[in-house]
Amino acid sequence: MSSAKIFAIALLGALLAGCPQNTIPDPDPSDTAYGGDAGATTDGAGSGDLFGGETIDDPFAGELGTVIYFDFDSSEVRAQDQELVSRHAMDLINNPRSKVRLEGHTDERGSREYNIGLGERRAQAVRRMLMIQGVAGSQISTVSFGEERPDAMGNSESDYAQNRRVGFKY
Amino acid sequence: MNEEIVLNKLRWITCVLVLLTGAANAELVIDVQGIAQPTPVAIVAFGWEGDTPEMPLDVAEVIINDLTRSGRFAPISANDMLQKPTDGADVDFSDWTILGVEAVVVGKVIQTGENVYKLQFQLFDTYGRRQLVGYRMFASRGTIRSAAHRAADMIYEKLTGIKGVFGTKVAYITAEQRGDERLYSLVVSDQDGENERKIVESTDPIMSPAWSPDSRQLAYVSFEGSRSSIFVQTVRTGNRFPVSNKPGINGAPSFSPDGRKLVVTLGGVEGNLDIYVLDITTRQTRRLTTHRAIDTEGAWSPDGRHIYFTSDRSGGPQVYRISVNGGTPERITFEGSYNARPRLSPDGTRLAMVHNDRGNFRIAVMDLERKHLLVLSTGQQDESPSFAPNSDSLIYATRQGGDGVLETVSADGLIRLKMASGQGDVREPVWSPYPRY
Numbered sequence: 034m035s036s037a038k039i040f041a042i043a044l045l046g047a048l049l050a051g052c053p054q055n056t057i058p059d060p061d062p063s064d065t066a067y068g069g070d071a072g073a074t075t076d077g078a079g080s081g082d083l084f085g086g087e088t089i090d091d092p093f094a095g096e097l098g099t100v101i102y103f104d105f106d107s108s109e110v111r112a113q114d115q116e117l118v119s120r121h122a123m124d125l126i127n128n129p130r131s132k133v134r135l136e137g138h139t140d141e142r143g144s145r146e147y148n149i150g151l152g153e154r155r156a157q158a159v160r161r162m163l164m165i166q167g168v169a170g171s172q173i174s175t176v177s178f179g180e181e182r183p184d185a186m187g188n189s190e191s192d193y194a195q196n197r198r199v200g201f202k203y
Numbered sequence: 204m205n206e207e208i209v210l211n212k213l214r215w216i217t218c219v220l221v222l223l224t225g226a227a228n229a230e231l232v233i234d235v236q237g238i239a240q241p242t243p244v245a246i247v248a249f250g251w252e253g254d255t256p257e258m259p260l261d262v263a264e265v266i267i268n269d270l271t272r273s274g275r276f277a278p279i280s281a282n283d284m285l286q287k288p289t290d291g292a293d294v295d296f297s298d299w300t301i302l303g304v305e306a307v308v309v310g311k312v313i314q315t316g317e318n319v320y321k322l323q324f325q326l327f328d329t330y331g332r333r334q335l336v337g338y339r340m341f342a343s344r345g346t347i348r349s350a351a352h353r354a355a356d357m358i359y360e361k362l363t364g365i366k367g368v369f370g371t372k373v374a375y376i377t378a379e380q381r382g383d384e385r386l387y388s389l390v391v392s393d394q395d396g397e398n399e400r401k402i403v404e405s406t407d408p409i410m411s412p413a414w415s416p417d418s419r420q421l422a423y424v425s426f427e428g429s430r431s432s433i434f435v436q437t438v439r440t441g442n443r444f445p446v447s448n449k450p451g452i453n454g455a456p457s458f459s460p461d462g463r464k465l466v467v468t469l470g471g472v473e474g475n476l477d478i479y480v481l482d483i484t485t486r487q488t489r490r491l492t493t494h495r496a497i498d499t500e501g502a503w504s505p506d507g508r509h510i511y512f513t514s515d516r517s518g519g520p521q522v523y524r525i526s527v528n529g530g531t532p533e534r535i536t537f538e539g540s541y542n543a544r545p546r547l548s549p550d551g552t553r554l555a556m557v558h559n560d561r562g563n564f565r566i567a568v569m570d571l572e573r574k575h576l577l578v579l580s581t582g583q584q585d586e587s588p589s590f591a592p593n594s595d596s597l598i599y600a601t602r603q604g605g606d607g608v609l610e611t612v613s614a615d616g617l618i619r620l621k622m623a624s625g626q627g628d629v630r631e632p633v634w635s636p637y638p639r640y
Contacts (some may be wrong), residue, residue, distance in 0.1 A: 090584050143564060144543035144557045145410055146455040147513050150476045150497035154454055159475040175474055176430055181408035
């Protein structure tokens with residue numbers, strides 16, 4: 034794949050990641066029932082609307098890409114993405130109260146829970162790179178969605194390439 | 204194979220398709236691809252004695268579907284029957300042997316109360332001219348389908364010597380696009396795709412369902428709030444509670460044979476995935492593996508002594524096992540570069556896994572004693588094998604036109620059955636243990 038094409042994919046990913054997303058209220062993690070007889074009656078008293086809300090998109094997020102892509106079966110940050118990671122590191126160091134969630138993803142091949150592990154490996158590679166540059170560990174969290182949240186739904190090589198990624202979520 | 208048999212076979216395949224697509228609420232459509240030659244049998248329409256013109260359920264149809272889907276039997280068409288008795292005393296054996304039918308089932312449903320039904324059936328060996336089993340049970344409108352499956356189980360076991368699994372359930376995950384959102388569901392259905400119910404719905408991914416040994420609960424992973432947590436949910440009531448929501452990965456739950464513990468994968472802040480045993484009541488965890496590699500997808504051996512798991516400590520993923528008391532893991536798989544998601548047969552003799560077969564991810568089963576590996580599926584991205592409780596067949600997910608669909612296959616690879624999904628991407632099927640009657 035040419036570097037221009039990689040750049041185009043990265044740019045597309047960055048643009049997509051910058052798009053507004055519907056914010057979903059978190060279900061109360063306590064003893065909540067879905068479906069079934071008792072389902073309708075159980076509800077958490079703490080999940081009222083008072084503290085509900087929506088995230089506001091960072092107007093400058095478009096300047097700084099928020100997705101980086103990985104080679105097949107690799108968790109190594111590619112050379113062309115290292116500057117982007119460094120710029121995120123600078124932002125985080127300059128804004129110590131800012132927090133980032135690194136979301137690791139894989140393509141759809143192979144076993145799902147093992148892919149959760151591979152996605153985590155990618156997120157951790159980015160986390161380590163941020164920390165080496167001075168970002169506090171407390172500013173970073175990681176989550177791996179494995180193959181569960183593909184960006185591209187097809188099953189061509191280019192779809193797979195678009196799904197092997199780590200997203201920066203502020 | 205002569206033309207007539209081929210035609211007959213085609214006829215019953217088509218028949219099953221029509222029956223099931225016609226049924227209301229059935230998301231799964233069944234398509235049989237039998238390789239073995241099925242035995243001709245006859246299930247006569249059941250008699251009905253009750254208040255209403257029709258019985259609450261066509262019991263014979265349920266039994267016909269069950270036996271047909273096993274791939275081992277070819278129930279003959281009602282049009283070909285020379286007699287249609289509903290009582291064993293009226294069976295004329297020569298009317299059946301002349302058709303080549305080896306076994307005949309007759310029965311009736313008798314209403315004995317407002318919502319009480321007596322279901323009775325008898326199975327006869329037509330050539331031996333004797334009753335093989337006769338049974339009577341009570342049911343309500345809500346349980347008569349289960350009673351019919353139970354009758355099919357008893358017939359199947361008598362004729363094959365293998366315990367039937369028609370009364371069992373299957374849980375699986377679906378993902379559907381709804382506008383801008385992707386909607387994930389955990390679904391429970393009868394093993395024939397009927398009675399389908401969504402028991403969890405979320406706009407965040409749900410994965411890795413696992414049945415408790417008493418088949419009353421399901422453990423699963425949910426990403427609600429963009430973090431992974433493991434929940435245990437009672438299937439009947441829908442009540443659920445979180446059992447693990449530590450920082451980092453909480454994944455791959457699987458119940459211990461006594462139902463008190465789960466083997467889980469935890470990753471922690473540093474993201475080093477290891478195998479832990481989690482006590483469901485106390486929520487205390489005990490770490491079993493400590494390797495830097497990915498250790499995940501733990502599965503308990505049926506005798507409770509070992510945990511089988513996937514690890515890439517040797518490079519690519521392979522299956523290992525470790526004593527539940529800890530110690531040094533022992534590598535189990537050596538054939539090929541990719542073996543993951545181990546699942547033990549309930550009789551403990553075989554190990555199912557996802558195996559990279561010359562570039563294709565397929566379901567393979569290894570005989571644990573002889574170490575022989577048999578590839579059972581034919582797709583390119585098959586995943587999530589799960590044994591039926593009789594250890595005789597497996598269910599797994601495969602791909603068809605981009606979407607996931609479910610297939611079952613006999614453990615010898617001879618009988619494969621497609622369950623094409625009506626809607627969405629269907630994956631991660633898990634076969635329930637036997638129900639408690």
